[in-house]
Amino acid sequence: MNGVTIDPPAPEAAPQPQPTPPARRHLWTALVIGWALLLVVLAVWSARNDPPSLRDQTTAASAKATIDEVVGQVTAQAPAGATIQDKGYAEKGCSLSAARDGVSLVRTLIVSGPVGGESAMIEALAAALPDAVTRPADGPKEGFYYDAGNYVAARGKVSGEGLVTVDLSSGCRVP
Missing domain, CATH: 1.20.5 (Single alpha-helices involved in coiled-coils or other helix-helix interfaces)
Known part of the structure; x- marks a missing residue:
């Protein structure tokens, strides 16, 4: 190198x-x-x-306010000559979860009128409630269902001659 x-x-x-x-x-x-x-x-x-997204997030007091509003609509639309008997609120304990108890409310109205006019009463009462669904769809009416909002349901049915029963229920809620 x-x-x-x-x-x-x-x-x-x-x-x-x-x-x-x-x-x-x-x-x-x-x-x-x-x-x-x-x-x-x-x-x-x-x-x-x-707004609440579950019924469990609402109170019995808010359900009572909604039920009272629907009762006002139904009683205002009762056919002429019909009488309404309000049974008031029935409260029943229920379980929201394994750790929480709740209360379920039902308010019953009994509308009485002329024998044979039950179908007309169902139609008149359902007309007071927007978007109420009557059954059967065709022919004489035997009942109706209405979602009143706030997780309150209204159900009406023919319960005897000249009698229509309307039950408004809240489901289980916080007391």
Whole structure:
């Protein structure tokens, strides 16, 4: 060899991590805090303004208000000459879950009129309730169903000669 030596290349220094500028760190902190605050505000707004999505989230008092409203509609639409007997509320204990007890409400109205006019009474009472469904669809009516909202159901049926019974039920709720 001619005496020429080749030196190995010098090791390159690893690039040093650059510290994050303080302004960028504060921006991320502000974004995280802003996001958390937005979630809290939306949760509080939702809890106060959204309607219940389950019957268990409503109270017996709210069910009574809905039932009373439907009773007013039904009694206002009762055919001429019909009499209405209000049996009032019947409360029954029920179980919302394994750990919570609730109460179920039923209010019964008995509408009496002329014998043979039961079908006409069903039609008149159902007409007082928007979107009430009568049964059968064709021919003389034997009953109706109405969803009153707030998880309250109204069911009317011919219960005897000249008699129509209307039951308004709430299902199991928080007392």
